Amino acid sequence: MGFGSIGTAVSILGGLGAVFGMGLGIASRKFAVHVDPKVEQIEELLPGAGCGACGYTGCKRYAEAVVAGEAEVNLCIPGGQAVADALAAVMGVESAQLEPTVARIMCHGHGAVAAESFLYRGLDDCRAAALMYGGPKGCEYGCLTLGTCAKVCPFGAIQTMGPGEIPRVDPNRCSSCGVCVRECPVSVIRLVPAGANVHVACSSRAKGKEVKKLCQIGCIGCGACKKVCPADAVLIENNLATIIYDKCTECGLCIEKCPTSAIEGALEEKRAAAA
Numbered sequence: 001m002g003f004g005s006i007g008t009a010v011s012i013l014g015g016l017g018a019v020f021g022m023g024l025g026i027a028s029r030k031f032a033v034h035v036d037p038k039v040e041q042i043e044e045l046l047p048g049a050g051c052g053a054c055g056y057t058g059c060k061r062y063a064e065a066v067v068a069g070e071a072e073v074n075l076c077i078p079g080g081q082a083v084a085d086a087l088a089a090v091m092g093v094e095s096a097q098l099e100p101t102v103a104r105i106m107c108h109g110h111g112a113v114a115a116e117s118f119l120y121r122g123l124d125d126c127r128a129a130a131l132m133y134g135g136p137k138g139c140e141y142g143c144l145t146l147g148t149c150a151k152v153c154p155f156g157a158i159q160t161m162g163p164g165e166i167p168r169v170d171p172n173r174c175s176s177c178g179v180c181v182r183e184c185p186v187s188v189i190r191l192v193p194a195g196a197n198v199h200v201a202c203s204s205r206a207k208g209k210e211v212k213k214l215c216q217i218g219c220i221g222c223g224a225c226k227k228v229c230p231a232d233a234v235l236i237e238n239n240l241a242t243i244i245y246d247k248c249t250e251c252g253l254c255i256e257k258c259p260t261s262a263i264e265g266a267l268e269e270k271r272a273a274a275a
Helices: 003-030 037-045 059-067 080-091 126-130 148-152 179-183 208-214 224-228 253-257 267-274
Strands: 101-105 189-193 198-200 234-237 240-243 263-265
Touching (some): 037 059, 059 080, 179 189
């Protein structure tokens, strides 16, 4: 190939490069995705936990949804009222009040009082254990105590207490993101009002006779708590008592009346603080 041919080829390639370059430039302008500056502004106001409590995959996606009018400004539970107010100010809308909540493990059937159906020797993970006949706990509704909730908590708010012991939630560190609620394979973790002090620490929906066989401190659905409650704040449904928090006056009568000590409450601490 002569120099003339090489020069021609180079010229052709150069011309094609120029044409393609112009085409890419035009395409970049034509198909450019406009990013609303409010998206970045809102994303900066979010805590960046990426926990998914808002229902979106990450803080950026939630910020985009807020700006697009697809999501409310008060869905960031870890951010609380302060973030909700800040987002409302950016969007020029009225902020809604948030009720603070915390995660609570609705089971206190530790190894000394709750029977096991078999000896589990496997991965130290509740989800893995649940794949084997629902887990080793005799009560199918009981906490498996392997601490998966503590491992997945992005805020380090849950502490494992040892083999067979129920993990504990630190309400001062809990952001109420709901990750532990979603990851618990037996659904014993719930988000409850942060100021509530009376809880039925049981999730069993089995009949009372069956509960007695498997756990010494499980709710047997006897209704004694409901009968004694002056505020009608106890609901008995599917053999399980539940506290209706917005009705509960925290008088403590249900705790005293419960024959299995399935209802617990930090009323003494509350009364001492109020004194």
